[in-house]
Amino acid sequence: MCEFCGCGRTDHAHGHDSKTIEVQQDVLNHNREHASNLRNRLGEMKSHLVNIIGSPGCGKTELLAALIGRINTQRKCIVIEGDLATDNDAVRISKTGAPVRQIQTGTACHLTAHDVEHALGHLPLEKECLVLVENVGNLVCPSMFDLGESMRIVCLSVTEGTDKPQKYPVSFREADSAVITKSDLMPHVDFDAGACTRMIQQVKPSVPVVLTSARTGEGIEELSGSILKLYSD
């Protein structure tokens, strides 16, 4: 038996040295191609996709419901919900009247552009509509996956601590807009909105930071306005 590779041949006619093959391929290429297809398709329809990222329980679904309430008189909203399991969030969103599709990722901690393409196939995509995507609750992994969005919103709630942007800089670095949620709870928690805003803007200097509460409506108009601005830009 060949002592190098255990191949059972004795003539050693095959080489044992490894050979290097250049590949030079972007690892996320596959996702980027799907994202680019989505972006083109949405662009042709003059529609936009907004990708909403944040930790589990930071209030993404309530924020979405509040945004839909404000936006759907001007733009038709359709929603894609990403969760590891259950369609609870889709059920909550369906109460707003917006068409919604739940993606259950099983074990995957993020949505991919391919997931979104697939879900959109089940939704009534129209001209000049708004696709709102609530990503899987996670502040790390979803930030690496382009979903063909025109705008990426990263959320954190006042209960999560002022220094979250320092602990999880990648998500904030890739955000087009940062949203602080649950501002109605500020009197009950030790959260410094000014310091948090400075930390977010240290990670990404130009990013707008909006303080919101889905319960009181604070900041919802401002955030809706910045989303609707996508259609006039």
Next chain:
Amino acid sequence: MHETAIAMDICETARAHVPPGHRLVAVVVEYGPLSGIIPEALDFGFSIAAGHFDLDSAKLEARLVPADAECPLCGESFSMKTMWDDCPSCGHAPVTVREGGRELRLKEIKVKESADV
């Protein structure tokens, strides 16, 4: 653990480049400090993904590609190795990334002739 999903992509691409009659022994991945990759997590993800693709004997080699950064305060140019790097000269943060940082690419694969060919 998005690294597992990324490792699956790496394995799929690598496997497509293995010539007939060869087996994959290593993949070389280059990553930037802003790629969001933790090499230890990628290594763990790769061990799972490689099993899934029948590439059990393959090893992952992750090489950091530093980014070109500049301090907006004192103008110092330096090579950024982690996303938390402050200016090495005056300690200011955040610094400005001039070029690179987000790379995540499968640079090359190493193959050997298959034992059973």
